[in-house]
Amino acid sequence: MADGVERWTHAELVAVVEAEGMLSSIRRLTGHDASMWLFGWSATKSQIGTDLGSIHRFSLRNVGISGLAILRLPPGARPFIQVSGSEGRIPYQLSMPSVGKRLTLHGSGFGLIAPSVLINNISQGVVANVIHPYRAARRADQHASSLVLTDAKFLPGMEGGAVSWDETGELAGISMLPISLVIPVACIISAISPYISGPKQTLLPSHFAALNTTSLMVARQAVTMVQVGQTWASGVVISKHGHILTNAHVFTSFLDNVSNQTLPTLRAGISLRVRIDSPQNQQWVDDCDIVFVSESCWDIAIIKIPETHVLNGFLPYLPLRTRSDLASAKPIMKGAPLFAIGHGIFGPSSGVLPLITSGVCSKVVAHNQQPVMLLSSAPVHRGNSGGVLVDTDGHFAGLVTGNGKTSTGRTITHLNFAIPLEAMTDAVNAYLVEEDRKYLEVLNSPSTRVDDIWSLRGSAPVWEPLEKVASKL
Template sequence: MSTEEDPYSQVCTVSIKPLDGKAEGTCSGILLDTQQGLILTHASLLYPLVEECDPERLRRLVRDGSGDKRIFSGAVNIEVTLPNSDNGLENTFFTNDRTIHPVKLLSQAVQDVRPFVRCKGKLKTIFECKRLRDVLTKLMPSDSWQFVEDISAVENRTEQDNKSGNKAELCYNLLPFFILIKLQNLYPMENVLSVRDSVDNKAGDPVEICATPFGNMSPEVFLNAKSRGILSKVAGPRGVLLMTDARCVPGSEGGALFYCHKRKRLLTGIVIASLCWKNNEWVGLSLACAISEVIGSLKSHLTHDLDKIKRTEYVSGFGQGFIPRLIKHVRCVNVGHNWGSGVVVDSEKGVIMTCSHVLNDAKYSGVHVSDSESSSSEMCNIIYRTPLKSQFDIAFIQQKNVTAHLSEDKQIRFGKAVEGEVVYVIGHAIFRGQGDTLPMVCRGIVSKIVQHNKVPVMLQTTCAVHAGVSGGGVFNTRGQLVAIVVCNSKDTVSGACYPHVNMCVPIETVASVIRHYLQTSDEDILRSLHVRNDAVKRIWSIGTEDCTMISRI
């Protein structure tokens, strides 16, 4: 990719350090305006500098939604590290002259060419994206969500911590805030970023994070590392909140979230949280704010125009067109105060496949189903469910008014899973279906297919799986259902769950029974799903008699 076409050249790291050198705030950033030298980053820069901030001005910032450079009690140094695009190495390494060996350059006595440049900066403003604040308050209340590196610091706060203020609470309050920095010694350059409008984002879109892990710690090693994934969820007015399963670590806050279309990279978001905890359980997803929404909030704080930033028309994804169709097949299955997911396997008959444990309290509360088209729910009948702790945790329910023509075929297509292939898990993870109707989408691969007597009995994926996904579908890139999610693994000592290690029922093994039932409506055939095999039981127990290493979700 040539320099003129390189959107990564405008992604950077930002560091704020008081003159006394006691603390340092560092994260990633985006050179948003190449003529004015304006760097956009996230307010996570302030997390380590709480003691350097003026307490009253910090409180006013959170209350009023804006602030300025006087947030700090004393003077600070601001430094921005940008990639050095003009390093002259590209032609050296990509030459057709076979007599040149790149490794020899490492031993030559020439002046080193640094891969980055450093510029001084000045704090211009701190501002809030109010739409982001509203959706975070609604979907991620502070009493159950934390956004800190070490959750034990929240659980084990001392009395002194409580007196001085809860830093975890400050992290939460500053999530919708952003910082604008003006470079003092940048030579104006051409802008190569194109911005994608937030309303064009949808779950399943391929994305890439370009950010610097650990911030300013070692830019020689980490500056502008990339990771890829998909948009797992788009929420809030105009899709202001984005959730992605792309890898993200502390220091990546303020980094760029690009929408990927072939070789193009369109700036679609800015990272706001690399780590999320819900009820003290790690959520393997990262949060971003739609960049067009941040720019909209920023305009009221600037005297000059930002309209020179390139905007682009919606570019449709490639190879992802089946995901919106599959989302319509996934239902939220509500049973009392709990919920799970289900997959419509026959839209004409209204047959939905889910997990037996999702229906655990059904006799007391009934089963209600809601879909992605509306927040209303409908009572369902239970057709069949395997006994609890059965090896194949499967159940079937029936909904009367299933949306017609969910796909070209009345029955969803089944497929055979292959180890290593890309798959998508779709289910109502984390957020309940009612009030937030769209399911979550996560991408990964089939990491393992466990067999007994050459019959697949368990499928594992690397997709991030969370509470509420039980009964959700695992789909391959051809839009075929290859498995039903049952549970993920957990640590028997700490009780922590591992979202990226999950267990599923392979559809290949049960497909013939399901097809037979759909053709005949003979409920007796479903009883064969209740497998009684000690070897299969040991596999699903993961070496423990009471299944303590799995977490029903």
């Protein structure tokens, strides 16, 4: 994968080996024969083109739950993980994984749907429990061979992904079906050592940034509720003059399509109001203007409330850092902690303040070396559209646009998408200076590649004939 473009290559199946001790652990977990544990997706259906939202049942006997497949790339193929060092081994610890220890799951949930967006994502969690293969594990190697359960969100397509310890970044194991289970690295090393050896490597740098709770609360005060008709969404105040950033799809189905209007206008009978929150007061503002509604994949809209509508003479807002500010700031990277702030779940009548949910940056999708999409594992729900993603210092990182959804409409709350600050800061900040909508028109003309990314349009791999591949080796 380079600059959002996927590359495919042939691989040779070297062997399928058994992860020793895993079936014993599963028997302890299920209380009976592991081969009769029914759970997960149908083994008789092809994953490609099937409805990933429908849950079927299979027997663990059918999928070889404790099997590990060893693949070998052809000579000269570009490695997917750059490795360094010369120790000739993959590090692992024989100490028992402890409950509560933080880990990161690396995988490609729903990856074939849109490879450039969904391949190589991450999900973080903790060790939820440890299942020893024997009721009384006496030796260190028996501890190390224990099946690990985690609360990290597991999506279809993540099976076989690497799991790393957050504290060291070293390999902890490989994820497995049917739920968030981890085959420990000691079992893997034992099973594959006759076939393969590799240099020591670290999968991800550790992210232990301290959380600035004061800045997080300030960012929360800038998040508003936007009600259009009987529906609601979120927005974030980005200027002291009352400009609010939200999503275009909040308004699209309610707009009057009269072509001679200068500004976007709602159809007759459709109302728009915004609720501004503070710890002491809540205020609804009815006389809002819609300044801009994007007509492209950039799901951005701007509304403005009169400057007279402030709380005690003060309107909390979250400024968008400029390009020069971002040049000197640490960029958002995969694995970095993120917080989603918005009015998810609870509607206008509840009076509930914006919810804050935590997660990590699952992936940064780039085009021409610029971020064009953020994927986050921070749970978002209905009403979070137009909310904000912030970093540990409460800085604006992205505008939440929505969740992943299955073909049946089921929401995947831990897979959500956001427009990164870098993609909008130039246009929006230029508009805020002069309040001239011409600066926003660039948001209506994204490149074809950016449109493909946001439309989740991907291409299936095109395979060369095996004889042609062999001639290149």
